Amino acid sequence: MEMEIISREIIKPSSPTPPHLKNFPLSFIDHITFRNYVPLLFFYDDTKVCDQTSKISHLKNSLSQILSIYYPFAGRFKDQVSIECNDQGVSFLVANIGTKLSTILQNPNQNLLNPLFPDELQWKTANWSESILAIQINCFACGRIVISVCACHKIIDASTAFNFVNDWAEINREKQKSKSILSILPYNALYAGGTIFPRATFPIFPEVEFVKHEAIVCKRFVFEASKIKLLKGMMVNSHSNPVKNPTRVEVVTALIYKCAVSALGLNFKTTSLRMAVDLRRRMVPPLLDKSVGNLVWFLFVINPELHDVVCKIREGLCEFCEIYPKKFGGKEKDLSFILECLKQVTTNSNAENQSLIIYASWCRFPMYEADFGWGKPIWVTTSACPARNAIVLMDTRDGDGIEALVNMEQNDMVIFQRHVELCQYASLNPSIIANDSN
Missing domain, CATH: 3.30.559.10 (Chloramphenicol acetyltransferase-like domain)
Incomplete structure (x- = not known):
């Protein structure tokens, strides 16, 4: 499958994280969770003639908006128990795929799916200084789009990942109607595991190891x-x-x-x-x-x-x-x-x-x-x-x-x-x- 990365950039939150939120404590469950990237793929079969460049521009804008709410995702791990919410941003790649989406849909095997993920991060261990979230927009020759997300499991479980993508999608959809972000997602507080399950005075335990097998x-x-x-x-x-x-x-x-x-x-x-x-x-x-x-x-x-x-x-x-x-x-x-x-x-x-x-x-x-x-x-x-x-x-x-x-x-x-x-x-x-x- 012919593929070319045509752009690579860092998307930062649209508004800076307030000083009192700069340190994001992890919960007693988060702090033992492994740092491997959980991969997700979203396939879209949009049959309308549309400018992919315009779509990507909207996606970058709405991603920047949603990162101002999910602000820890744009930060970096300070250590095993906290995130420094420094607005460094998330990886955002755009790839052109020189084939039709049907090539994958007719036979969705791993050899065809793996190139759709950013930098082959699926299930790899994130370094402490790496982006907590990585996204790749795959643009197919037929005009269709596949969005891939690799989310660091240490702070993002499956439920969190799907909620994040849904909120990003809602902003992207409604912003095209010129609606305010606050009218789309009218909350300004992040209900986080560190608040619900604080680590308190517990010692720092080793992270649970994600045991990989090559075969x-x-x-x-x-x-x-x-x-x-x-x-x-x-x-x-x-x-x-x-x-x-x-x-x-x-x-x-x-x-x-x-x-x-x-x-x-x-x-x-x-x-x-x-x-x-x-x-x-x-x-x-x-x-x-x-x-x-x-x-x-x-x-x-x-x-x-x-x-x-x-x-x-x-x-x-x-x-x-x-x-x-x-x-x-x-x-x-x-x-x-x-x-x-x-x-x-x-x-x-x-x-x-x-x-x-x-x-x-x-x-x-x-x-x-x-x-x-x-x-x-x-x-x-x-x-x-x-x-x-x-x-x-x-x-x-x-x-x-x-x-x-x-x-x-x-x-x-x-x-x-x-x-x-x-x-x-x-x-x-x-x-x-x-x-x-x-």
């Missing part, structure tokens, strides 16, 4: 709504252990777990799931959805039996919600409990556990709401993750299906992708349907 391959499996409905029916009507009202995520997770354990040659009794749980709506009272930072913690579903995966997830999540949100914040905040949690996570982070499946669901995040004025994206995805046995679930565009990105060592993936039940319910890397063939 990892990523495959995309799409579960259509009709197939998910069949999976739900199978669980509801199970004679051994029927499940009441299973969710999309539960049934897809259970199937992938079953197929993964088989492919990896593991035992159901000794294989665990590690799930990232968003704390925002589980806190008492619930946090604002747009709270910034890593507002997640980990649920370990220990050794679930084959037919008990959904029940174990539900039981574990129920217990999790009864304990962690209360002890992490609010009236029942327990500093000794938090300290022990930090010790456990950072102590065990470097240990390789081949009997652990790492799982995160981005379903129900507003990933398909980012309308920059050209319509909503036709596809949102991420890149291959070089972590062993890591699974990310994302919504399909219609909101009813699920796309699962599964990362495994190559030999394991060969067995996994051929599993009979997986093939019965999921399609391997189907084409993305656009408005036309351009």
Whole structure:
């Protein structure tokens, strides 16, 4: 795929960060989170004839505006526990792609997706002095645009990243109508993890290590709504252990777990799931959805039996919600409990556990709401993750299906992708349907 970087610049906030906000403290969760860049791709199938130069000019202007609200993203890490909000800005690249978007949409493999990210930053570790956010605007010969975002995980979790892109899109869309930024996003305070979960007097723990493997391959499996409905029916009507009202995520997770354990040659009794749980709506009272930072913690579903995966997830999540949100914040905040949690996570982070499946669901995040004025994206995805046995679930565009990105060592993936039940319910890397063939 022919590609040329035609411009590279730093976009700074439209207004300087006030002196009293120059130091941005990280939360006790942020300070142990790794600094790897989380990659996102937003594909737009705008069929209207439009000047790409004008689009890019609007994008730069609106990005500058939104950075005055998300001001820490334009700063630099001062150390492991704070950001210096010095308005140094974020990386902004523009690339010309000498082909049509359909080349990628017909066969969306990693070799075609990887060049769309800025400076190949996907999942790389950010240096302390590097840009917290990097963006690349990919302009295709057919006139379409793909926006890629690499966001440093130390301050930006998946929810934060999608909210940021949506707010950027809203400013870009409404600024074209000459509306004021304050009328578009009428808030001037950043609801940050450091305020919600202050690090207080805790010692500085080592960052959780992001263990990379060179031999990892990523495959995309799409579960259509009709197939998910069949999976739900199978669980509801199970004679051994029927499940009441299973969710999309539960049934897809259970199937992938079953197929993964088989492919990896593991035992159901000794294989665990590690799930990232968003704390925002589980806190008492619930946090604002747009709270910034890593507002997640980990649920370990220990050794679930084959037919008990959904029940174990539900039981574990129920217990999790009864304990962690209360002890992490609010009236029942327990500093000794938090300290022990930090010790456990950072102590065990470097240990390789081949009997652990790492799982995160981005379903129900507003990933398909980012309308920059050209319509909503036709596809949102991420890149291959070089972590062993890591699974990310994302919504399909219609909101009813699920796309699962599964990362495994190559030999394991060969067995996994051929599993009979997986093939019965999921399609391997189907084409993305656009408005036309351009």
